[in-house]
Amino acid sequence: MNWKAFIAGVGAGAAAGHLVYHYLLSDKTISGDVILERVKDAFKQEGPIEGSWIQLKKQHYKKFAIDTFVYHGGITCIREGEKKQFEFIADANTGTIIDVYLA
Structure with missing residues (x-):
């Protein structure tokens, strides 16, 4: 050889x-902008959107068995004739929405 x-x-x-x-x-990790677009697309199926935001800096998140990095964001939309503000938490590695709640 x-x-x-x-x-x-x-x-x-x-x-x-x-x-x-x-x-x-x-x-x-998935870009925060990509995650925000996915959330907006999901909310658009239920009605118009007034505005949206996302923090592009990932934050550590631990709740029970979930220990990961996440993005925090929010969306304002019209529901039942009123403006409603929702906030969400999305996993930065998979893009999965962990939580959505009324702000």
């Missing part, structure tokens, strides 16, 4: 492993 080819193969394998780990397996 040629040692140069062996060393080149080991180097290529190490580089490929590094890339796979950092780009495919590492934790990635």
Whole structure:
């Protein structure tokens, strides 16, 4: 076996492993803007929206068994002829809405 080819193969394998780990397996978060658009799309199905906001800085969140990073946001919409303000908490890793409540 040629040692140069062996060393080149080991180097290529190490580089490929590094890339796979950092780009495919590492934790990635969803943008707060994307989460806000998903929430707005869900609320638009029930009526018009007046305004919305989201804090783009992730915050640590722990409640019972849930221990993750989240985005906090809010949305103002018209329901039953009145303006109602809702706030939500969304998981930064999956985009899942953890809680929605009337503000």
